[in-house]
Amino acid sequence: MAKRVTGPEIEKLIQLLAKVPGLGPRSARRAALHLVKKKDQLLGPLADAMGEAHRKVRICSCCGNVDTSDPCTVCTDVRRDHAVIIVVEDVSDLWALERAGAMNAAYHVLGGTLSPLDGVGPDDLNIRGLVDRVVKGGVRELIIAVNATVEGQTTAHYITDQLSGLEVKITRLAHGVPVGGELDYLDEGTLTAALRARTAI
Amino acid sequence: MAKRVTGPEIEKLIQLLAKVPGLGPRSARRAALHLVKKKDQLLGPLADAMGEAHRKVRICSCCGNVDTSDPCTVCTDVRRDHAVIIVVEDVSDLWALERAGAMNAAYHVLGGTLSPLDGVGPDDLNIRGLVDRVVKGGVRELIIAVNATVEGQTTAHYITDQLSGLEVKITRLAHGVPVGGELDYLDEGTLTAALRARTAI
Numbered sequence: 001m002a003k004r005v006t007g008p009e010i011e012k013l014i015q016l017l018a019k020v021p022g023l024g025p026r027s028a029r030r031a032a033l034h035l036v037k038k039k040d041q042l043l044g045p046l047a048d049a050m051g052e053a054h055r056k057v058r059i060c061s062c063c064g065n066v067d068t069s070d071p072c073t074v075c076t077d078v079r080r081d082h083a084v085i086i087v088v089e090d091v092s093d094l095w096a097l098e099r100a101g102a103m104n105a106a107y108h109v110l111g112g113t114l115s116p117l118d119g120v121g122p123d124d125l126n127i128r129g130l131v132d133r134v135v136k137g138g139v140r141e142l143i144i145a146v147n148a149t150v151e152g153q154t155t156a157h158y159i160t161d162q163l164s165g166l167e168v169k170i171t172r173l174a175h176g177v178p179v180g181g182e183l184d185y186l187d188e189g190t191l192t193a194a195l196r197a198r199t200a201i
Numbered sequence: 202m203a204k205r206v207t208g209p210e211i212e213k214l215i216q217l218l219a220k221v222p223g224l225g226p227r228s229a230r231r232a233a234l235h236l237v238k239k240k241d242q243l244l245g246p247l248a249d250a251m252g253e254a255h256r257k258v259r260i261c262s263c264c265g266n267v268d269t270s271d272p273c274t275v276c277t278d279v280r281r282d283h284a285v286i287i288v289v290e291d292v293s294d295l296w297a298l299e300r301a302g303a304m305n306a307a308y309h310v311l312g313g314t315l316s317p318l319d320g321v322g323p324d325d326l327n328i329r330g331l332v333d334r335v336v337k338g339g340v341r342e343l344i345i346a347v348n349a350t351v352e353g354q355t356t357a358h359y360i361t362d363q364l365s366g367l368e369v370k371i372t373r374l375a376h377g378v379p380v381g382g383e384l385d386y387l388d389e390g391t392l393t394a395a396l397r398a399r400t401a402i
Contacts, residue, residue, distance in 0.1 A: 003278070005299045007269030009257050013250045019243055020224075021235045027223040033293055034222045035251070036258050036267050042220055043258075047251035049214045050236070054245045056210050057237050066237050068208030077204070092234055098206045 010036065064109030064126045066091045074107055082106045083140040087130065087159065089113055089147060097145065113151035114158055127159060134168050141169045148175065211237065265310030265327045267292050275308055283307045284341040288331065288360065290314055290348060298346065314352035315359055328360060335369050342370045349376065
């Protein structure tokens with residue numbers, strides 16, 4: 001903006017909103033205006049919710065989930081089968097798998113994948129904590145649900161290596177055709193994997 | 202989410218973020234996670250900025266702009282020509298025109314357009330305040346910069362009517378081809394207007 005048309009407090013709000021993923025400089029301005037217009041219905045409550053989250057948010061010392069309590073909601077949920085641990089790269093993957101609601105298991109968030117080029121080694125990830133959980137006993141199965149990328153697969157292999165000798169079943173997500181996906185748009189690797197793992201109808 | 206995977210404070214933050222324009226339920230979750238991960242760099246400052254904006258934001262009693270002071274930054278800017286008032290529908294239009302930076306004028310925000318079908322009459326808009334500003338004197342020109350919609354044009358006519366007899370020049374934005382626009386994609390009305398208002402090269 002060439003000249004200032006509003007107070008510094010609102011300009012600052014716009015600048016910070018522009019850093020939120022999903023909002024750019026232009027939509028941050030639109031969002032700020034909307035918030036300011038609905039100041040009592042939305043801006044106030046959102047400010048309070050953010051302050052509350054800022055004060056209370058913790059990283060779970062057991063699984064790495066983001067929560068306001070430590071251990072987190074998932075780790076303390078007695079209705080879950082804590083003998084099965086789903087290993088994910090990021091908290092967003094944990095949330096995505098929970099949305100699917102297919103498993104009733106515990107989780108372990110690695111916080112990334114091994115990537116020597118980016119300088120991410122085993123000590124930068126929460127792998128030690130995972131090994132400790134398995135060593136402590138009571139874990140029957142580890143489902144390694146990392147992304148199907150080179151870094152993800154490298155990380156999966158490294159974890160499998162670290163756990164060799166321990167009595168735990170290690171599995172990975174199936175490769176195949178996405179539900180609702182069209183064959184024409186899929187890569188050869190996926191099609192090959194889907195053919196190899198074909199099932200009887 | 203089928204089962205709770207995080208604390209109620211974070212769930213509440215996601216719900217409120219989903220109401221921000223530009224964010225939906227899915228991107229609100231992504232945004233919340235990003236905020237929580239950058240809690241000291243982004244979440245805390247944003248909470249403070251929102252709280253500050255919530256406490257301080259005012260609608261300018263003179264022009265209707267959103268600001269933290271009343272009269273607002275624009276109305277108190279001595280470097281502007283306050284004899285020229287640009288009449289806009291919404292604060293976002295004021296901000297958009299200021300980004301263009303073509304004029305150094307004052308503004309008047311109507312807060313909408315006349316729309317009998319939606320029950321919006323003259324008393325619901327800030328038209329009385331505009332007439333008062335002109336009656337008080339010192340206004341040379343009123344540039345009616347409402348949207349080129351039926352409601353916008355109706356509002357423009359109504360305002361012109363209300364000001365008949367007062368000594369003020371009333372103008373409107375030019376119609377024509379948008380800069381960078383392709384003729385092929387323009388409607389007939391715009392092309393006709395652009396042809397009629399053609400200028401010598």
